[in-house]
Amino acid sequence: MIKPESLLCPRPAGLYCPPGDFYIDPTRPVDRAVITHGHSDHARAGHGAVLATPQTLAIMAERYGAEFAGATEAGPYGQTAERNGVEVTLVPAGHVLGSAQAVVRWKGLTIVASGDYKRRRDPTCAAFEPVPCDVFITEATFGLPVFRHPPDHEEIARLLKSVAQFPERSHLIGAYALGKAQRVIKLLREAGWERAIYVHGALERLNRLYQDHGVDLGPLAPATSNTKADFAGEIIIAPPSALQDRWSRRFPDPIGAFASGWMRVRARARQRGVELPLVISDHADWDELTSTIDELRPGELWITHGREEALARWSELHGVKARALALVGYEDEDDD
Amino acid sequence: MRAFADLLDRLSLTSSRNTKLVLVRDYLAATPDPDRGWALAALTGDLSFDAAKPAFIRKAVEERMDPILFRWSYDYVGDLAEAVALVWPARPGANREPELSEVVDALRGATRAEVQRLIEGWLDALEPTGRWALLKLMTGGLRIGVSARMAKQALADMGKVEVAEIEEVWHALHPPYEDLFAWLEGRSDRPSAVAPGRFRPVMLAQAIDEEVDFGKLDPADYAAEWKWDGIRVQAVCEGGVRRLYTRTGDDISQSFPDVVERLDFDGALDGELVVLRDGRIGAFSELQQRLNRKTADAKLIAAYPAGIRAYDLLSDRGEDTRTLPFNLRRKRLEAFVTPLIAYNIDLSPLAEFATWEELAALRATPPDGDAQVAEGVMLKRWDSIYEAGRPKGPWFKWKRDPFLIDAVLMYAQRGHGKRSSFYSDYTFGVWTQDELGARVLTPVGKAYFGFTDEELKGIDKYVRDNTIERFGPVRSVRAEPHHGLVFEVAFEGLQKSTRHKSGVAMRFPRISRIRWDKPPGEADELPTLQRMLD
Numbered sequence: 001m002i003k004p005e006s007l008l009c010p011r012p013a014g015l016y017c018p019p020g021d022f023y024i025d026p027t028r029p030v031d032r033a034v035i036t037h038g039h040s041d042h043a044r045a046g047h048g049a050v051l052a053t054p055q056t057l058a059i060m061a062e063r064y065g066a067e068f069a070g071a072t073e074a075g076p077y078g079q080t081a082e083r084n085g086v087e088v089t090l091v092p093a094g095h096v097l098g099s100a101q102a103v104v105r106w107k108g109l110t111i112v113a114s115g116d117y118k119r120r121r122d123p124t125c126a127a128f129e130p131v132p133c134d135v136f137i138t139e140a141t142f143g144l145p146v147f148r149h150p151p152d153h154e155e156i157a158r159l160l161k162s163v164a165q166f167p168e169r170s171h172l173i174g175a176y177a178l179g180k181a182q183r184v185i186k187l188l189r190e191a192g193w194e195r196a197i198y199v200h201g202a203l204e205r206l207n208r209l210y211q212d213h214g215v216d217l218g219p220l221a222p223a224t225s226n227t228k229a230d231f232a233g234e235i236i237i238a239p240p241s242a243l244q245d246r247w248s249r250r251f252p253d254p255i256g257a258f259a260s261g262w263m264r265v266r267a268r269a270r271q272r273g274v275e276l277p278l279v280i281s282d283h284a285d286w287d288e289l290t291s292t293i294d295e296l297r298p299g300e301l302w303i304t305h306g307r308e309e310a311l312a313r314w315s316e317l318h319g320v321k322a323r324a325l326a327l328v329g330y331e332d333e334d335d336d
Numbered sequence: 337m338r339a340f341a342d343l344l345d346r347l348s349l350t351s352s353r354n355t356k357l358v359l360v361r362d363y364l365a366a367t368p369d370p371d372r373g374w375a376l377a378a379l380t381g382d383l384s385f386d387a388a389k390p391a392f393i394r395k396a397v398e399e400r401m402d403p404i405l406f407r408w409s410y411d412y413v414g415d416l417a418e419a420v421a422l423v424w425p426a427r428p429g430a431n432r433e434p435e436l437s438e439v440v441d442a443l444r445g446a447t448r449a450e451v452q453r454l455i456e457g458w459l460d461a462l463e464p465t466g467r468w469a470l471l472k473l474m475t476g477g478l479r480i481g482v483s484a485r486m487a488k489q490a491l492a493d494m495g496k497v498e499v500a501e502i503e504e505v506w507h508a509l510h511p512p513y514e515d516l517f518a519w520l521e522g523r524s525d526r527p528s529a530v531a532p533g534r535f536r537p538v539m540l541a542q543a544i545d546e547e548v549d550f551g552k553l554d555p556a557d558y559a560a561e562w563k564w565d566g567i568r569v570q571a572v573c574e575g576g577v578r579r580l581y582t583r584t585g586d587d588i589s590q591s592f593p594d595v596v597e598r599l600d601f602d603g604a605l606d607g608e609l610v611v612l613r614d615g616r617i618g619a620f621s622e623l624q625q626r627l628n629r630k631t632a633d634a635k636l637i638a639a640y641p642a643g644i645r646a647y648d649l650l651s652d653r654g655e656d657t658r659t660l661p662f663n664l665r666r667k668r669l670e671a672f673v674t675p676l677i678a679y680n681i682d683l684s685p686l687a688e689f690a691t692w693e694e695l696a697a698l699r700a701t702p703p704d705g706d707a708q709v710a711e712g713v714m715l716k717r718w719d720s721i722y723e724a725g726r727p728k729g730p731w732f733k734w735k736r737d738p739f740l741i742d743a744v745l746m747y748a749q750r751g752h753g754k755r756s757s758f759y760s761d762y763t764f765g766v767w768t769q770d771e772l773g774a775r776v777l778t779p780v781g782k783a784y785f786g787f788t789d790e791e792l793k794g795i796d797k798y799v800r801d802n803t804i805e806r807f808g809p810v811r812s813v814r815a816e817p818h819h820g821l822v823f824e825v826a827f828e829g830l831q832k833s834t835r836h837k838s839g840v841a842m843r844f845p846r847i848s849r850i851r852w853d854k855p856p857g858e859a860d861e862l863p864t865l866q867r868m869l870d
């Protein structure tokens with residue numbers, strides 16, 4: 001069989017496929033790109049041609065304008081595209097709306113570049129689908145055994161309990177603009193919160209985009225629409241950077257919450273002055289990472305970004321050959 | 337256990353007193369007996385275990401997972417209990433989560449070997465926050481910033497009673513306090529307060545309003561005493577039980593064995609804890625050397641001998657004297673203290689005066705001796721009973737005017753909690769000369785209150801508009817002779833300090849005025865401060 005490195009290999013611009021002549025999630029402009037999902041470190045503007053799911057293309061157009069690439073090709077989930085004889089199929093990754101794993105097949109060899117993913121249920125996007133493969137390429141954002149995200153509904157229940165406990169204060173939740181914000185809103189709806197949720201201006205366009213794609217977020221209102229006292233007892237969602245910003249002063253004595261996998265570690269919450277950490281992440285936690293590897297048992301595991309060494313060690317201890325790709329340029333939106 | 341763990345989790349991440357009070361109050365109201373009682377004991381420091389040593393916990397986790405992965409995890413988290421709580425590889429088929437009271441019961445009855453097996457089972461059954469709380473409890477490492485006083489306030493809020501009522505009975509109660517909760521929930525009478533050596537809630541003074549109060553008060557109705565610069569304590573000896581309490585009821589007997597061994601009486605004294613040498617009071621900074629320690633060795637005691645300057649008597653040989661008027665209590669006190677002949681318990685003298693003008697003169701220029709170091713005077717109505725709390729009218733404090741200087745804002749730091757979007761902690765300096773003789777600013781203190789919310793906004797904007805450099809949460813601010821912001825800073829005293837480059841350290845500094853009008857070049861000089869040294 002051919003060597004996997006001849007099908008996909010790391011290059012300065014990102015993961016490159018020589019026979020198909022395309023990059024996956026390149027970090028600088030290239031001629032041909034396959035984009036796994038709309039987060040800005042994976043989906044950059046200025047490529048010649050882009051293959052991505054229709055939802056990801058819509059997100060990129062919303063963020064960068066309609067001219068974000070020379071040409072685009074929509075690859076709905078499960079549909080196979082061909083590049084010089086290399087087959088590329090986009091399969092749900094469960095990360096955010098439109099997120100996909102790129103399944104790359106050539107001469108009997110299958111490599112799955114999973115992009116960012118998670119395994120737990122997310123009411124705002126399609127669930128991760130495991131695909132048997134020779135090489136599984138995984139992220140390792142939360143690749144340390146300390147990162148174990150609790151069930152989302154417990155985190156939302158803690159938030160709602162706090163809202164009931166402090167009716168004269170507002171709850172200000174920092175949540176990344178793409179994916180996390182909409183998921184938190186949707187989880188609040190599922191938990192029975194029917195009041196209008198106030199949102200920072202920076203979230204409005206993506207909220208609308210989610211709703212256009214059939215994710216019902218319920219009544220939303222701009223966070224500028226009330227007087228200070230009216231925000232008592234309300235929930236406000238804003239990008240994490242707005243939490244400590246002067247913007248937050250419009251709310252009455254807000255309780256700062258932050259929805260992120262990093263909130264699992266107390267020191268991280270303390271560092272940011274977060275009073276109510278919500279451990280809600282769009283990335284796989286340690287248990288999801290290791291159980292995915294166990295389930296797929298790929299011939300080889302390649303690790304792209306995050307805490308590669310711990311995940312590589314775990315894989316080796318469990319009989320799966322692992323290597324770190326040392327790709328650079330991927331930030332972690334959770335950490336914002 | 338889950339509710340207790342969630343409570344600790346939230347308490348550990350908030351610095352706001354009001355938030356903590358609500359969290360504790362709601363927990364106590366919603367949690368059944370006996371769990372809430374044990375939780376209360378854990379919060380007030382009346383329940384702690386050293387059932388598990390860190391080494392055991394570490395060994396237990398390393399038996400279950402790769403030690404290298406654990407080490408990386410521990411390095412990342414930085415706290416053993418938290419790291420173990422997060423990584424703990426639970427065995428499948430674990431039992432239900434233990435309740436806090438089950439944990440307490442088991443720990444009280446188990447041998448060390450049994451405890452270790454129990455802990456593993458509990459860790460298997462709990463989720464990460466529960467494991468963290470359990471391990472913190474187990475290793476005696478509950479540090480969540482809730483004082484005993486605060487926990488009692490939360491109890492008072494829960495039962496809608498005065499905190500003094502709780503304090504009155506507190507020392508006669510034992511965990512899990514079921515009788516206390518029954519009373520607070522209206523299911524029974526208030527529990528009995530009789531317990532030898534117990535703490536009695538203290539009576540506090542109001543600050544006098546010179547403009548208003550003196551016009552209404554008759555000097556003949558009041559006794560005056562010096563206000564000493566130590567800490568308020570209550571010294572009790574009853575039925576052989578000797579205790580020294582702070583004014584909030586924290587037991588500090590351990591730290592002051594030299595005082596406790598001298599409590600050769602039967603009663604309860606209210607007084608000031610000070611450093612006392614041959615009848616003379618030492619500086620507050622000397623007392624601090626003792627206050628910072630949990631215990632005291634002979635060397636420390638010899639260097640900073642502690643004593644009590646007594647000013648009230650709450651119990652006299654089994655008789656509760658608090659219902660007597662102050663003039664009778666004072667007579668009893670004099671008769672009680674004088675024959676003690678303890679070299680470190682003496683009587684706080686009264687200051688004689690006939691008119692408010694005379695008292696004002698005394699306060700401004702105290703007579704020679706200890707009165708010189710007093711912080712001001714106290715006024716006590718001759719006919720006032722000893723009433724817990726801060727009643728309006730019977731007792732006043734009239735502090736010496738604070739020291740004032742003009743200093744220049746040098747650094748500003750982000751605040752905490754609801755002030756986290758503001759630069760609200762200020763370091764200010766005064767002028768001095770550097771080695772080359774140039775006029776430069778040297779920091780002399782730090783203050784984070786004394787201004788209104790409106791003024792805070794103004795200062796915050798000034799800081800943002802005049803930032804020179806940023807280091808993390810701190811900004812350095814333009815401070816030049818013709819460009820900068822001057823604060824009038826009030827403080828209670830000044831001490832020599834080797835820790836501060838300027839050589840001085842302020843007591844209780846706060847911003848008294850913002851001098852938008854004053855050019856920084858005209859702010860005070862270091863020698864002015866040096867003349868104010870205690």
Ligand SMILES: [Zn+2]
Nearest residue numbers: 039095116333
């Ligand atoms: Zn992503």
